[in-house]
Amino acid sequence: MQIAVGIDIxxxxxxxxxxxxxxxxxxxxxxxxxxxxxxxxxVDAVAQNxxxxxxELDNHSLIGIGIGAPNGNYFNGTVEFAPNLSWEGIVPxxxxxxxxxxxxxxxxxxxxxxxxxxxQYGTAKGLRDFLVVTLGTGLGSGFVVDGKVAYGHDGFAGxxxxxxxxxxxxxCGCGRKGCLETYVSATGLVRTVQQLxxxxxxxxxxxxxxxxxxxxxxxxxxxxxxxxxxxxxxxAQKLGLALANAVAITSPKMIIxxxxxxxxxxxxxxxxxxxxxxxxxxxxxxxxxxxxxxIPAHYAAILGASALVxxxx
Amino acid sequence: MQIAVGIDIxxxxxxxxxxxxxxxxxxxxxxxxxxxxxxxxxVDAVAQNxxxxxxELDNHSLIGIGIGAPNGNYFNGTVEFAPNLSWEGIVPxxxxxxxxxxxxxxxxxxxxxxxxxxxQYGTAKGLRDFLVVTLGTGLGSGFVVDGKVAYGHDGFAGxxxxxxxxxxxxxCGCGRKGCLETYVSATGLVRTVQQLxxxxxxxxxxxxxxxxxxxxxxxxxxxxxxxxxxxxxxxAQKLGLALANAVAITSPKMIIxxxxxxxxxxxxxxxxxxxxxxxxxxxxxxxxxxxxxxIPAHYAAILGASALVxxxx
Numbered sequence: 157m158q159i160a161v162g163i164d165i166x167x168x169x170x171x172x173x174x175x176x177x178x179x180x181x182x183x184x185x186x187x188x189x190x191x192x193x194x195x196x197x198x199v200d201a202v203a204q205n206x207x208x209x210x211x212e213l214d215n216h217s218l219i220g221i222g223i224g225a226p227n228g229n230y231f232n233g234t235v236e237f238a239p240n241l242s243w244e245g246i247v248p249x250x251x252x253x254x255x256x257x258x259x260x261x262x263x264x265x266x267x268x269x270x271x272x273x274x275x276q277y278g279t280a281k282g283l284r285d286f287l288v289v290t291l292g293t294g295l296g297s298g299f300v301v302d303g304k305v306a307y308g309h310d311g312f313a314g315x316x317x318x319x320x321x322x323x324x325x326x327x328c329g330c331g332r333k334g335c336l337e338t339y340v341s342a343t344g345l346v347r348t349v350q351q352l353x354x355x356x357x358x359x360x361x362x363x364x365x366x367x368x369x370x371x372x373x374x375x376x377x378x379x380x381x382x383x384x385x386x387x388x389x390x391x392a393q394k395l396g397l398a399l400a401n402a403v404a405i406t407s408p409k410m411i412i413x414x415x416x417x418x419x420x421x422x423x424x425x426x427x428x429x430x431x432x433x434x435x436x437x438x439x440x441x442x443x444x445x446x447x448x449x450x451i452p453a454h455y456a457a458i459l460g461a462s463a464l465v466x467x468x469x
Numbered sequence: 470m471q472i473a474v475g476i477d478i479x480x481x482x483x484x485x486x487x488x489x490x491x492x493x494x495x496x497x498x499x500x501x502x503x504x505x506x507x508x509x510x511x512v513d514a515v516a517q518n519x520x521x522x523x524x525e526l527d528n529h530s531l532i533g534i535g536i537g538a539p540n541g542n543y544f545n546g547t548v549e550f551a552p553n554l555s556w557e558g559i560v561p562x563x564x565x566x567x568x569x570x571x572x573x574x575x576x577x578x579x580x581x582x583x584x585x586x587x588x589q590y591g592t593a594k595g596l597r598d599f600l601v602v603t604l605g606t607g608l609g610s611g612f613v614v615d616g617k618v619a620y621g622h623d624g625f626a627g628x629x630x631x632x633x634x635x636x637x638x639x640x641c642g643c644g645r646k647g648c649l650e651t652y653v654s655a656t657g658l659v660r661t662v663q664q665l666x667x668x669x670x671x672x673x674x675x676x677x678x679x680x681x682x683x684x685x686x687x688x689x690x691x692x693x694x695x696x697x698x699x700x701x702x703x704x705a706q707k708l709g710l711a712l713a714n715a716v717a718i719t720s721p722k723m724i725i726x727x728x729x730x731x732x733x734x735x736x737x738x739x740x741x742x743x744x745x746x747x748x749x750x751x752x753x754x755x756x757x758x759x760x761x762x763x764i765p766a767h768y769a770a771i772l773g774a775s776a777l778v779x780x781x782x
Contacts, residue, residue: 227752236752285622299718301614301621308614308720309598310756318750319714330750401632405612405718407621437631437643439540439549443623 159216161206162462164266165189165225167240170198172206173455174213175462179277181455183209195235195247203256220260221253222464224269224457231311233263239329262464266290266457267314268305270414270449271298272467273460278451279412286410287402288449289316289395291417291424294329295337295344299406306406316402317341321394339394342370342417348387349373358383374420388423395424396431403440414449414456421448472529474519475775477579478502478511478538480553485515486768487522487529488775492590494768496522508548508560516569533573534566535777537582537770544624546576552642575777579603579770581618581627583727583762584611585780586773591764592725599723600715601762602629602708604730604737607642608650608657612719619719629715630654634707652707655683655730661700662686671696687733701736708737709744716753727762727769734761 159182163172166189173184185205192198210218227238233250235243250261264272271288274280280288284303290296295317299306306313317337318330325334326347338344350364360383362368362376377384399411417424429446436444451459472495476485479502486497498518505511523531540551546563548556563574577585584601587593593601597616603609608630612619619626630650631643638647639660651657663677673696675681675689689697712724730737742759749757764772 283622285626297718301619302617304615306614306619306719309596309722310720310752312752313598313718313720315717315750315752319717320710320748323710323748332748332750397633397636402718404628404632405610405626405715406619407623407626409622435633435636435645437628437645439623439625439628 157216158219159210159213160219160462160465161221162458162460162465163202163221163223164269164457164461165198165223165235165241166457167226170202171458172202173458173462174209174216175459177466179459181458182213184458185209189241193242195243195249196252199249199252199256203253207256218257218259219469220262220465221257222269222272222461223249223253223261223263224266224461225249225263226265228263228265228268229311230262230264230268230305230307233261235263260465260468262468264305264464265296265314266460267296268298268307269460269464270296270456271300271305271460272463273451273456274412274414274449275300276463276466277459278449279447280410283409285406285408286412287399287406287408288412288414289399290415291341291413292415293342295341299402300408301406316398319398321398336394336398340391340398345370345373345387345391345417348390349383352383352387356383356386358386360384370417370420374423377420377423388420389427392424392427393431396428397435399428399432399446400435400437400440403444404437407440408444410445410447412447412449414451415453418448419453470529471532472523472526473532473775473778474534475771475773475778476515476534476536477582477770477774478536478548478554479770480539483511483515484771485519486771486775487526488772490589490779492772494771495526497771498522502554506555508556508562509565512562512565512569516566520569531570531572532782533575533778534570535582535585535774536562536566536574536576537579537774538562538576539578541576541578541581542624543575543577543581543618543620546574548576573778573781575781577618577777578609578627579773580609581611581620582773582777583609583769584613584618584773585776586764586769587725587727587762588613589776589779590772591762592760593723596722598719598721599725600712600719600721601725601727602712603728604654604726605728606655608654612715613721614719629711632711634711649707649711653704653711658683658686658700658704658730661703662696665696665700669696669699671699673697683730683733687736690733690736701733702740705737705740706744709741710748712741712745712759713748713750713753716757717750720753721757723758723760725760725762727764728766731761732766
């Protein structure tokens, strides 16, 4: 049987899986990213784990390895200045893996891998123009244009989270102000609640302390907490506008929301859909499906990375 | 010799030309769009002119016809609900021309045709990722992604002028508020001057009357008129931000400004470049060329339309 490896390198953990072209994960594993401060150490450890797993599998043929990593560059096979990893500068990740495996190896960032996953195994199967937005600590995006992930001239396209929506807005980790992800992300939602708690008289069980997380805000909203609901509404408004503007540029058939904040389900999806339709230019109204991903969150990153392999074959 | 026809249908005039693959225009003509209120009448008249011109040309072979028209749809060969034409609903423009010519015929909108023109004859020759922004009465755009114009799922991608930059902003002709083109376009510049004349004490020779045009504002700015310069600066700021945000999405190697307002030369280009670089995300800084088009304005629309043919062959 043909097998692709999917590897997801995160700031805390690195997960891997052996994946069929149907998206079945035959074996999987996880190791601590933080335990290996240097890239080569991490790669060596992952490679050892992978080789052992492959050896235990009967009658398979490894056809490629796909890797999703923060600031992963598809063109160069590198990870460049990743803010959440201890690696410095430009790391030749593809090359480091090639020392262990004699198969084609691809690198991309998490959101582009997610887009690949949706195209190979998810809701976007068969679509040529769609958009995946990953809502976690930050906001990532993968734009698929005419059947291919748009990488741009340098491999870094798809940074919807770093489009500026208010030049006098919130300070962003990127050094600029008012980026979309300072509003629309798990951390953005927390900041919105903090702001509403200061400015607003809405009744709420939420307090501005160390326990205030996106998850906690979601739970409060589910019980009807007015301030939590107001925070989701504001998030939906900003997301709806950003998506309507993105549609004006690439005109996708579908937009798939993905990641931690999207798991708040209808809490975010329903109001976002309303704002989105309201903000759309006439020629795009009632044409674009806005949905949550159906890929199980736990496996999504591995599946997305493995889809790089199937997509290239 | 192989010949492509380029046709540019505008609200006032329809221009056509017989074009070589180098961009030489062997013959050209123009007829009044307004003189033919129905699409079929206009097509019949253009076809007659074209046939005559082709008959006069020795030793040629017509290989295709490209048409740029407002709201032209590449996928369907139609013009759909064009606001500046007297045609109603959806007009099967490609089909109407096929009644006269037995060659492949393509339809697209003006800005996508401009992008094709830049790729075939202009500054973008050989580039796979770039963006053309046409600055006229409105703001049009053509995004080239991995060597192809991005049409999206429905043929209508590339409406950068209708991304909303301020939900409480200026009323737009599309029915919504705060679209980019209400600020960054010839009419947007006039509105900005009108606003500054009301709000601002800057010395100026400009007055809010029927003579106030983008051309007149450009002339005033060239003589150092402070209010006119402030209006260009504000326009540059909004354009610079919109372009920086567009780069975050498709990561083009080059952005080409084109059309009436771009002919104000450095007046708009230089301040836009500064704002643009300031607003760019770190990984994109000093990577993207922002230039004015070098295609002569008079021929640009015909050349762009004809490039549809060469691009497809």
